[in-house]
Amino acid sequence: xxxxxxxxxxxxxxxxxxxxxxxxxxxxxxxxxxxxxxxxxxxxxxxxxxxxxxxxxxxxxxxxxxxxxxxxxxxxxxxxxxxxxxxxxxxxxxxxxxxxxxxxxxxxxxxxxxxxxxxxxxxxxxxxxxxxxxxxxxxxxxxxxxxxxxxxxxxxxxxxxxxxxxxxxxxxxxxxxxxxxxxxxxxxxxxxxxxxxxxxxxxxxxxxxxxxxxxxxxxxxxxxxxxxxxxxxxxxxxxxxxxxxxxxxxxxx
Ligand code: ADP
Ligand code: MG
Numbered sequence: 227x228x229x230x231x232x233x234x235x236x237x238x239x240x241x242x243x244x245x246x247x248x249x250x251x252x253x254x255x256x257x258x259x260x261x262x263x264x265x266x267x268x269x270x271x272x273x274x275x276x277x278x279x280x281x282x283x284x285x286x287x288x289x290x291x292x293x294x295x296x297x298x299x300x301x302x303x304x305x306x307x308x309x310x311x312x313x314x315x316x317x318x319x320x321x322x323x324x325x326x327x328x329x330x331x332x333x334x335x336x337x338x339x340x341x342x343x344x345x346x347x348x349x350x351x352x353x354x355x356x357x358x359x360x361x362x363x364x365x366x367x368x369x370x371x372x373x374x375x376x377x378x379x380x381x382x383x384x385x386x387x388x389x390x391x392x393x394x395x396x397x398x399x400x401x402x403x404x405x406x407x408x409x410x411x412x413x414x415x416x417x418x419x420x421x422x423x424x425x426x427x428x429x430x431x432x433x434x435x436x437x438x439x440x441x442x443x444x445x446x447x448x449x450x451x452x453x454x455x456x457x458x459x460x461x462x463x464x465x466x467x468x469x470x471x472x473x474x475x476x477x478x479x
Pocket of ligand 2: 268269270
């Protein structure tokens with residue numbers, strides 16, 4: 227049974243067909259990688275799933291309910307989270323306060339109530355931080371966190387909403403390989419423990435092949451291949467798109 231079902235999804239910007247009628251599904255407990263060269267349409271696909279962009283063809287169903295036309299906040303309330311960028315954490319607040327803010331928002335409170343809500347779900351916020359390995363940093367200001375820890379915090383904030391589907395657009399961008407692996411291992415664990423469905427984009431093939439259950443490949447808005455790491459490694463169309471014909475992923479590493 228799939229949780230997310232995308233069919234014939236399309237979006238043009240002027241004459242540029244950024245996403246050209248793609249179909250895919252994500253199941254609960256599945257970590258699905260969406261890969262493809264720059265400009266392939268990955269972020270546009272994400273933005274259509276979470277409601278930031280309206281598709282001009284196709285549908286996006288979550289557990290059978292069509293999301294097209296709903297606002298990002300409505301989609302978020304239905305259990306679709308996306309990891310936030312660094313700029314969206316509150317640098318002046320502490321780590322735990324950032325998670326409490328996410329709880330406040332999930333509970334339908336306005337951010338300006340913050341001054342009266344400093345104790346809001348603090349214990350739960352610390353439990354969530356413990357799950358991402360940040361409990362010891364709970365009372366430090368966010369501005370003091372190392373980059374890899376900010377990424378963990380972004381993940382905790384996305385989880386505050388108890389999502390069924392988590393979208394991660396380049397979650398490990400800018401991270402050193404060891405940190406990348408830690409973040410993906412953590413994501414893998416959460417997927418297994420919570421039965422979460424995750425759709426993520428990623429440039430590092432090591433990460434994709436190491437962690438994804440399944441991989442879908444976009445090129446110029448079209449879905450050109452899907453399968454497991456083995457299928458994708460050996461797929462002639464994928465090798466052509468990434469490296470020109472005749473070369474393999476291995477040859478580049
Ligand atoms: P990816 O995330 O795979 O790198 P994008 O989805 O960002 O690719 O972009 C796909 C194509 O759509 C690119 O040609 C890009 O220039 C174009 N594009 C993306 N967003 C916009 C936009 N808001 N306005 C115009 N063109 C856009
Ligand atoms: Mg992108």
